[in-house]
Amino acid sequence: xxxxxxxTEMTATEGAIVQINCTxxxxxxxxxFWYQQHAGEAPTFLSYNVLDGLEEKGRFSSFLSRSxxxxxxxxxxxxxxxxxxxLCAFRNTxxxxxxxxxxxxxxxxx
Amino acid sequence: DGGITQSPKYLFRKEGQNVTLSCEQxxxxxxxxxxxxxxxxxxxxxxxSQIVNDFQKGDIAEGYSVSRExxxxxxxxxxxxxxxxxxxxxxxSSMVSLDQPQHFGxxxxxxxx
Numbered sequence: 001x002x003x004x005x006x007x008t009e010m011t012a013t014e015g016a017i018v019q020i021n022c023t024x025x026x027x028x029x030x031x032x033f034w035y036q037q038h039a040g041e042a043p044t045f046l047s048y049n050v051l052d053g054l055e056e057k058g059r060f061s062s063f064l065s066r067s068x069x070x071x072x073x074x075x076x077x078x079x080x081x082x083x084x085x086x087l088c089a090f091r092n093t094x095x096x097x098x099x100x101x102x103x104x105x106x107x108x109x110x
Numbered sequence: 111d112g113g114i115t116q117s118p119k120y121l122f123r124k125e126g127q128n129v130t131l132s133c134e135q136x137x138x139x140x141x142x143x144x145x146x147x148x149x150x151x152x153x154x155x156x157x158x159s160q161i162v163n164d165f166q167k168g169d170i171a172e173g174y175s176v177s178r179e180x181x182x183x184x185x186x187x188x189x190x191x192x193x194x195x196x197x198x199x200x201x202x203s204s205m206v207s208l209d210q211p212q213h214f215g216x217x218x219x220x221x222x223x
Contacts, residue, residue, distance in 0.1 A: 004152070008150075030208045031208060031209055033211055035211075040198075040217075041216065041217070042200060042214035042215060042216050042217055043153075043200070043214050044214070045211035045212070045213070048209060048211060050209060087152065087153070089152075089153075091208055096141055096143075096158060096160060096204070096206070096208070097155060097158070097168070098143075098155075098212065099152075100145075100152035100153040100154075101152050102150060102151050102152040103152060
């Protein structure tokens with residue numbers, strides 16, 4: 001079957017670093033996406049990984065290990081505006097279906 | 111600016127009524143999707159379309175219908191057969207390439223009267 005897991009909630013302090021983990025299970029894999037979603041708003045694209053390793057984009061980095069079915073999103077120099085839900089999603093082979101996790105709600109405190 | 115427009119932002123449905131949610135995009139994307147989001151749950155795929163006049167059921171298609179008569183438009187009808195329609199509905203589009211992310215509209219919040 002297909003499954004994707006991420007923690008429900010995390011809390012971190014402004015200026016700190018936080019790592020949001022995601023594990024997935026699928027028989028076919030075509031890349032992993034991270035999206036940010038503020039409450040009541042549309043998700044916005046953050047990153048895409050299809051090969052093992054780390055992709056860095058400013059304050060945000062994303063890591064993928066295909067053999068372990070594992071990814072993480074790293075947020076550095078946290079700001080209050082980073083308080084949002086972070087959705088992990090993978091695209092499987094054979095089509096354009098994207099499987100989304102339930103999201104991790106991140107609370108950034110002063 | 112290119113983007114996806116969903117309307118209305120809020121919608122109320124009476125018992126036995128069908129309602130249609132609009133989704134229009136000017137990004138020239140071939141693929142379009144409808145998702146449902148419930149509190150504490152991930153996005154669940156209702157229908158998707160990779161090309162005009164063709165669409166496929168997602169994981170929770172029962173009680174919903176769609177059409178794709180134009181590349182820019184992918185309306186979703188929530189029929190009276192959908193017994194629990196209260197949710198946040200998101201429309202998305204993407205290029206037909208596996209490494210391309212989906213772009214989302216601002217969503218429609220549907221409630222039962």
